[in-house]
Amino acid sequence: xxxxxxxxxxxxxxxxxxxxxxxxxxxxxxxxxxxxxxxxxxxxxxxxxxxxxxxxxxxxxxxxxxxxxxxxxxxxxxxxxxxxxxxxxxxxxxxxxxxxxxxxxxxxxxxxxxxxxxxxxxxxxxxxxxxxxxxxxxxxxxxxxxxxxxxxxxxxxxxxxxxxxxxxxxxxxxxxxxxxxxxxxxxxxxxxxxxxxxxxxxxxxxxxxxxxxxxxxxxxxxxxxxxxxxxxxxxxxxxxxxxxxxxxxxxxxxx
Numbered sequence: 001x002x003x004x005x006x007x008x009x010x011x012x013x014x015x016x017x018x019x020x021x022x023x024x025x026x027x028x029x030x031x032x033x034x035x036x037x038x039x040x041x042x043x044x045x046x047x048x049x050x051x052x053x054x055x056x057x058x059x060x061x062x063x064x065x066x067x068x069x070x071x072x073x074x075x076x077x078x079x080x081x082x083x084x085x086x087x088x089x090x091x092x093x094x095x096x097x098x099x100x101x102x103x104x105x106x107x108x109x110x111x112x113x114x115x116x117x118x119x120x121x122x123x124x125x126x127x128x129x130x131x132x133x134x135x136x137x138x139x140x141x142x143x144x145x146x147x148x149x150x151x152x153x154x155x156x157x158x159x160x161x162x163x164x165x166x167x168x169x170x171x172x173x174x175x176x177x178x179x180x181x182x183x184x185x186x187x188x189x190x191x192x193x194x195x196x197x198x199x200x201x202x203x204x205x206x207x208x209x210x211x212x213x214x215x216x217x218x219x220x221x222x223x224x225x226x227x228x229x230x231x232x233x234x235x236x237x238x239x240x241x242x243x244x245x246x247x248x249x250x251x252x253x254x255x
Contacts, residue, residue: 013062
C-alpha cells in the first residue's frame with residue numbers, strides 16, 4: 001500500500017462484515033487485559049476481560065461472531081497446547097478468518113527464526129523458533145479450513161523496551177515472508193502505519209502496562225479499517241468468502 005490505510009478510521013466494520021466468523025489468536029492485548037493495583041504496595045493484578053478486547057469490539061461493530069483464542073502471556077509456542085486444552089482446534093471453533101497478534105511475549109523467550117524453519121509438508125518438523133511455531137498455527141488451521149483468510153499483525157512502535165526493537169523489526173519482515181508463503185494471507189503492518197506508542201499515547205490509551213477501554217476500541221477501529229482497505233484493494237481475493245467452509249465455489253472466480 002502506498003498510503004496509510006488507517007489514516008481515517010472507519011466508524012463501523014466496513015467490509016469486515018463479510019466474515020461471519022473470525023478467530024483472534026493473541027496475548028493479553030488481544031484479550032482485553034486490564035492491570036489492577038489495589039494499594040501502592042500491592043502486586044499488580046492481570047485480568048483478561050474479553051468483552052473489552054478489540055476482537056469483541058469488532059464483533060459488535062461489524063455484526064459478526066468473533067472468538068477470543070487468546071490469553072495474557074500467550075506465545076506462539078504455548079498456543080498449541082493452550083488451544084488443545086481449550087478445544088480450540090475442534091470443528092465447532094473453525095472460522096472463515098483469523099487475525100494473529102503474537103510476538104510480544106515471544107521476543108524475550110525464543111529465537112525469531114525465518115521461513116527456512118517451516119516444513120510445508122509436515123509442520124511437526126518446524127524448527128523450535130518463533131517462525132516455526134507461528135507458521136505451525138497457520139498450517140494447522142489450514143488443515144481445518146483450507147480457504148480461510150489470515151491477517152498477521154506486526155508490533156506497533158514504542159518508546160519503551162528499545163532492546164526488543166531488533167526482534168520486532170525482524171518479526172515485521174517475517175510476517176511479510178509468511179504472507180508470501182501461505183495463500184490468502186495479509187499483513188496488518190501496525191509497525192509501519194500505527195501511531196507510535198509514546199508517553200502521550202499511553203496517557204490516553206493505556207492503564208499501566210496494558211491498554212484501557214479506549215485503547216482497545218482504538219485498536220479495533222485500526223484493525224477493521226486496515227482489513228477493509230485490504231479487502232477493497234484485492235476484492236477478487238474475497239469474492240467467494242461466503243463459500244468458505246462449504247462444499248461449494250464458483251469456478252469462474254478466484255478461489
